[in-house]
Amino acid sequence: MPKIQIPKSIPTCTSNERKFEKVYFWPGFGREAKPKTTAMPEERKIKLIWDFRGPDAESTAAHHAIHLQEFVNTSQLTMNVVGSEKISEAHVIAFLVVTDSEMRPVRDALKPHRGQLYEE
Incomplete structure (x- = not known):
């Protein structure tokens, strides 16, 4: 001390x-x-996640990712990281990465199922 x-x-x-x-x-x-x-300090990046389950989860998540990309283009967000990711055969996620300052308005507008810190 x-x-x-x-x-x-x-x-x-x-x-x-x-x-x-x-x-x-x-x-x-x-x-x-x-x-x-x-x-x-660099602003935190947050990954907003939508979960899709079932036999059609992969195609539904891919379709949802298209709409997320359209949202990014129209709202002019600083980051352009959108996609879908297969977790298992019956679980696929669609995600959108936003900065910490943009998170609240985007969260309120799109209502994701969950979120986590994004690591590149």
């Missing part, structure tokens, strides 16, 4: 008829602190 540093006291000074009592300087802040240049 790091040791807590007690602030150094700067002596009282008078200038332009202003009296400064005690000014404390915490190490790492003030004039010694260098501006941090950090890149903006």
Whole structure:
């Protein structure tokens, strides 16, 4: 555990008829602190998922993915990742990947069954 540093006291000074009592300087802040240049963190990507089950699941999910692609084109979303994925013989998903900021309006408009973080 790091040791807590007690602030150094700067002596009282008078200038332009202003009296400064005690000014404390915490190490790492003030004039010694260098501006941090950090890149903006990349926005999370969320995969919205629609589940289809049964003997016609594959064709239904592929058809749903076509409509998802049309939605992406009309609403001008930043990401264009749409598709379908076969999980098993009787379970296929259609998915759409959106950014975190776009997730709520898209979710409310399309009502997916579930969602998860998208990993490329």
